[in-house]
Amino acid sequence: MKPISLIQFLIEERRANHINAELSLLIEVVARACKRIAVATGKGALGDVLGNAGTDNVQGEAQKKLDVISNEILLEANAWGGHLAACASEEMEDPQPIPDGYPKGHHLLLFDPLDGSSNIDVNISVGTIFSVLRCPDNAVEPKAEHFLQPGTTQLAAGYVVYGPATVLVLTIGHGTHEFTLDREVGSFVLSRRNLRIPEATAEFAINMSNQRHWEAPMQRYIGELLAGKDGPRGKDFNMRWVASMVADVHRILTRGGVFFYPMDAKIAAKGATGKLRLMYEANPMAFIVEQAGGVATTGRQRIMDVQPTALHQRVPVFLGSKQEIELATRYHMDADEAQG
Numbered sequence: 631m632k633p634i635s636l637i638q639f640l641i642e643e644r645r646a647n648h649i650n651a652e653l654s655l656l657i658e659v660v661a662r663a664c665k666r667i668a669v670a671t672g673k674g675a676l677g678d679v680l681g682n683a684g685t686d687n688v689q690g691e692a693q694k695k696l697d698v699i700s701n702e703i704l705l706e707a708n709a710w711g712g713h714l715a716a717c718a719s720e721e722m723e724d725p726q727p728i729p730d731g732y733p734k735g736h737h738l739l740l741f742d743p744l745d746g747s748s749n750i751d752v753n754i755s756v757g758t759i760f761s762v763l764r765c766p767d768n769a770v771e772p773k774a775e776h777f778l779q780p781g782t783t784q785l786a787a788g789y790v791v792y793g794p795a796t797v798l799v800l801t802i803g804h805g806t807h808e809f810t811l812d813r814e815v816g817s818f819v820l821s822r823r824n825l826r827i828p829e830a831t832a833e834f835a836i837n838m839s840n841q842r843h844w845e846a847p848m849q850r851y852i853g854e855l856l857a858g859k860d861g862p863r864g865k866d867f868n869m870r871w872v873a874s875m876v877a878d879v880h881r882i883l884t885r886g887g888v889f890f891y892p893m894d895a896k897i898a899a900k901g902a903t904g905k906l907r908l909m910y911e912a913n914p915m916a917f918i919v920e921q922a923g924g925v926a927t928t929g930r931q932r933i934m935d936v937q938p939t940a941l942h943q944r945v946p947v948f949l950g951s952k953q954e955i956e957l958a959t960r961y962h963m964d965a966d967e968a969q970g
Contacts, residue, residue, distance in 0.1 A: 667790070696756075725774055742758065751918075774940075781917060
């Protein structure tokens with residue numbers, strides 16, 4: 631059977647009335663921009679893209695050179711096509727409107743231009759995450775409040791992982807699909823259709839160095855996993871932790887598993903409500919995971935039901951195989967109920 635390119639796949643989805651022409655173009659443009667980012671990451675030290683940029687992002691985190699480069703590539707690619715009303719980036723405090731003189735569309739794009747960038751200097755997989763919303767009809771000049779829509783309103787979401795292969799994972803609300811970049815022809819080609827995450831798993835991803843800071847329900851849950859076949863779960867579990875969300879989530883979509891970045895005392899002491907960004911990381915990944923049969927929660931509620939209150943809002947993230955995420959979430963909800 632002849633391989634199907636991303637463009638052919640999007641044409642199929644348009645014919646099925648799953649997306650319109652403007653959204654199809656937006657996805658094509660994002661994918662094209664990510665091919666440029668793949669080239670930049672692939673050059674490594676030869677392209678003078680490693681190390682810090684000497685600047686901080688809106689969250690006060692040191693930016694890598696590739697954070698800045700990737701952000702500029704995505705902004706430039708999406709400025710002129712007429713498919714966007716505005717975009718917002720994890721790296722910028724405020725949304726970026728479409729420049730005057732350019733045609734404007736009816737969509738809002740949010741992105742984390744280079745997730746896991748702290749790993750780039752040691753040649754570990756990093757990636758781009760994106761989410762697409764409908765721009766409210768009354769938003770003549772879209773502002774931050776127009777982006778504050780729950781994840782259930784997402785029209786599309788995806789990520790690109792820059793690893794041994796460059797892979798795009800995409801959902802438009804009709805399953806989760808994987809495309810692999812054929813570097814010889816320069817096109818993303820459909821490599822797996824309708825990814826499914828197994829309901830049960832024996833693999834988990836979490837930063838164990840934060841264990842002493844976790845809430846009691848998280849301590850209980852992970853403690854049971856570590857007890858293995860001699861503990862209450864009756865089986866052994868393996869831990870995997872890349873510290874690059876796109877890499878960890880891609881592993882889960884490939885072979886199952888669960889990913890946790892829970893609330894803890896260290897995060898609370900900073901006055902934060904979680905570690906990962908709702909709009910740029912949690913919502914798009916939740917949409918992708920749910921469309922693949924998985925579950926995504928904050929430990930207390932479905933991630934995509936959270937009503938955003940700020941563009942750079944943070945939340946705890948539990949996602950992956952259904953049985954384990956539901957159990958970990960139940961432990962947190964039962965603990966809350968016991969405390970009244």
